Amino acid sequence: MRTQSVPGYPPAARRQPGSPDLGVAIGEIRTGLLRHSAALPKSAVAELIDLVPGEPVRQSERPIAHALSADVANGVDCQICTSAGGRIRAVGTVLTHAAVVGGRVLQTSTYTRIDSAGAQRRLPWSHYTAQPGFIETIAKAGPRDLAAGYINHGQQADCLDLGAISERLARRTQNSPLLDGRQPLRIQWTRLRWTALYGSALGSPPEPAAQFVLEDDTVRSLALWIPQPPDAEDDALRLEPILELCRDLALHDWVLTTVTRRLERVDPGFADRDQAVAELRPLIDHLLHLWMPGARVADGLAPIWEAFERRPGFTRQWEAAVGRVRDQLALHTLQLLATLSVRDASHRDAGG
């Protein structure tokens, strides 16, 4: 899906000397509910995702409580897919972090940038640990080819498995003694596989672009194109806004999926309205306030959210879903009132 053009964007991208102007990053995010009966307080969240000693858990309060851990590095030396289905070897480190939103939702995200200039051989490990979060292909490859290969071929045996690393961190976090293990809702986790091409290249569209695909019940994919000027002053890589956008989309897709699934179970014609309310109540208690699309997304990337709002219209569907939750409650209230007034009337009749 194309989006409109954005003045002022983008942030700078650091490029390795000799590598093409086009950067590519890939990642996989797991999103689900913390195994805890209530919203986890700020201090407990900080302890829960304190993954790297000496590195802060970054926490913010506005417009919603949000905590982001530092990155943990993992070493890999394996194959990655190209778009034609071929494989090439890549070596380096991938980074994993955890985020907790509203004290309720856990996201574990693993990502790496790919330098595809082709080092021709595996270099000393200290080369890779000097700049964590890069993998380098042994043979030269095209960034577009690698981005397409990652997103189109799903998880292939023996190929780089970012999802498994996110999964392990999610499991480990969920088993923390800080959590009471009592989950108010039994709901599925979702996986978002994403890839981002960023930088400048001849023939690339001047506006950011994105494609979001629901692959199946729990798997989603997102392909991003983020144009950046070739001579960015700040040499530092600013992948952070892209990571933030991916987490934000994953979060809202998960909340929307969760609420609509739950509604499907109770509607239509759920005979027992008490039970319907019992099903929907946890949504109100725990999830409805989490909907803040794009709240944490950088200005330059906001048009991507805005375009998704036009089509398919996440918020449109969300508002419809919330409306249905409230309708169910209203009907239930009416039914209660009706029962009460009937009881009241019969009481009056009996007493009068």
Added chain:
Amino acid sequence: MDTSFHEVSAERRTQDVAYSHLSVELDHLYMEDFLLGKDHLRKRIKQIAPWYRTAITAFTERHSDGNRSAPRISTCFLVDDYFSDLIPPSELIPQLQEAADAEKLRIDYLARESACAVSDGVELARLVAGRLVSIPVPGTNGSRPPTAESGWLSNGQRTPGEPAAALRPRPWQPPVEAEAKTHSIFLDVELWDERDGKRRWSCPMLAAVWQLLRLGLLRDHGRTVIQPRPLPAELPGEWAAMPPVVQLNPRATSFHGYRTLSLLDDRFLPIEHAVRVILNQVAQDGEVMERVEQRARKEGVPVPADVISRIAYVFMTDF
């Protein structure tokens, strides 16, 4: 309308430090060495002096383009007070300074080895241990957790374990060095042990922290972890009462260096091999690395991109 909103807890700021071009470590002695008396100490210092002068000449020639002023070089000495503290600072420091003066060697900074474990309340060794990223053997794709033995770090893949009740024992499989050229030199380094529930860091682990400290690459929550302090007017009787790093020479250039050189006795060769196995696997702070690189480049003394290449040694034998 122009508005701005920030939350400090959502940001991470990285503190800069100043750098010399080179940090030179002048020998390393165990406490027991000091017990051998003043003459022994003098002999040791005498032994390193010519190597020091040679190294400085080589470095200056290598890194001068004719016009530039002499490189900034600071010297340091690490006192081993972690594994024993037989001799108090009030005795050891004057002895050391006397011996250095006699050989016209200048010791700019004196550091305590126990500060590599904990410095001003910050557990530096734990900080480094928390950044270790195991070297992968080919085929490592993330699908399995890295095989970590608590408290140990190897330079490759260990011999696979045998189930205790194996009926038919498998033939022995060798360990593999991940970066072997043709044959492996496999090394498994003990990072710490536990005694009475208390963690005791190994000498290579503390020496790895020492290298990172000198290279100015460690931060705690973005803050620098070493601020050299002046020598206390009255030397305490206990090492624990000493600052982590004291500045003996008020006119010394920065304690931190873009590069380090250690002049060591050859008995430290295996220790430093282990140190390099550790440092090879420390995921560096990307932001700090970039700032150091930029700064060095601006000064016209580019640093190697990886940490191991910034570390040099002279191993001395009594010959």
